Amino acid sequence: MTQILNAKPVVQAMKENLQQEVAALKAEGINPTLGIIRVGSRPDDVYYENSIIKNCDNLGIATKTYPLDLNISMEEFTKVMTGVNNDSTVHGIMLFRPLPKQLDEEVIKHLISADKDIDCMNPLNLAKVFEGDMSGLLPCTPAACMETLSHYGYNLSGANVVVMGRSLVVGKPLAMMLLKENATVTMCHSKTKDMAGIAKKADIIIAAMGRAKMIDDKYVSENTVVIDVGINDAGDGKMCGDVDYDAVVNKVSAITPVPGGVGSITTAILMKNCLRAARKKHW
Template identity: 50%
Template sequence: MGEIIKGKPVADAISEVLTAEVNDLKGKGITPKLAIVRVGAKGSDIAYEKGALKRCSSIGIETEVKEYPEDIAQDAFIEELKKINQDKTVNGILIFRPFPKQLDEEVIKYVIAAEKDVDCFSPINVAKLMEGDKTGFAPCTPTAVIEILKHYNVNMKGANAAVIGRSMVVGKPVSMLLLNENATVTICHSRTKNMPEVTSKADILVVGVGKAKMVTADYVKEGAVVIDVGINVDEQGNLCGDVDTEACVGKASMITPVPAGVGSVTTSILAKHVVAACKMQNNL
């Protein structure tokens, strides 16, 4: 029977370190601040926002929510974003996506200041992620995956890792981060042939496709570590992941649950990035 590895101990360990760092910054007269930019009021955005505000508050990071109407025009939105870029008190900016259809992500991603972009929206941070440049900010959720693996002492060096999903939200960035930890990475997607055959050879399996309980025991190698990044709602209206946890827990050595897994670490990574941005902007 595999171990169910939860996110809370990982989040708490990160928060403890950050709280000390923020206290140190405040002793120098500097308070890190995050601006959350939200267009409209999607339930999933508000849920994440609530968690982020709570986490930042517990660490001592200041926050400000900038909420804009669902129908805001692109020019007006860009003007608002430029103001936040120029606000010296703001160290980190988190923008909720996807946008309503009148806002073009392909244009807006070039507007956000890269040094404040704490969730890897700017192409500059995407490039830094590809290069393994530590001055950039990788997306928070893929970074949370790596932090969980490190916290539970999973050896990534030389390990065979399979990632199911190739989106810029999880799949591609987590593959790069695993590569930076010297894992050998295979990316699987909707066109992959015989996917269970490929993934069942992996020591580490990361799943982020958005299909409820898609991954069953035949996808999992005996003794593999399984990280489930999916968030779905099943037929009973309960939250569940992309992995059928009950079916896979007997085969995996460790597996993250949904809820209480990767998601609970993501807001700590967001806070970590805000503190790092604050230090860089203050040449510390």
């Protein structure tokens, strides 16, 4: 019978550890604080911001919000970011993306303090991951995948893992994190020949292509563990992953649902990174 790898027990276990870390920091006189920068008022951004604030409140992490006008100039944005970078009471910075066209993300990713960059936007943090150093701030979605596999007890050493997608946000850093755990990693992408054939031989498939329901039963076997990173519009007002869940769920060993899977764990990873940043600042 297929095991459903739900996020709820993973998040609960993480929160118990995070609460202990918050208590330890506060006992040392450190009040961990997250700064949230949001440009414009996209409904999904506002919803996610409120969710982050609620989760921070539940853990005892303070928040400072910086709602900015959608038409803010690059000069004004730079002043805000510099101010948050220099604010010693803010330990982590969360910047909502995508940004409006007048804001140059290629410049901004270098502007955000690497020590406060809890969403791993600054190339310095990504560089550590590619060097095999996982002690710093880790990209949230790849870290959520790793947290899921760890919580459910999957031994990655020697495992044949196929990562579908090669973005700097998910695929590439995730491959480095898997290699750190001694997995054997194959990366597939839009130009890969016979992706289904390659995937079918995998112990674990991690789908991060950004294409709704792309992965069907041709890609899996009864022994496959499927981690679905995708968050897509299913076309009927509902959310779906990169995996055709209904076509696959009864034909694999285990699978993460969408919603209720990897995406639900990323907020906990953000808070974990914020606490890590707070601890590092006061070492």
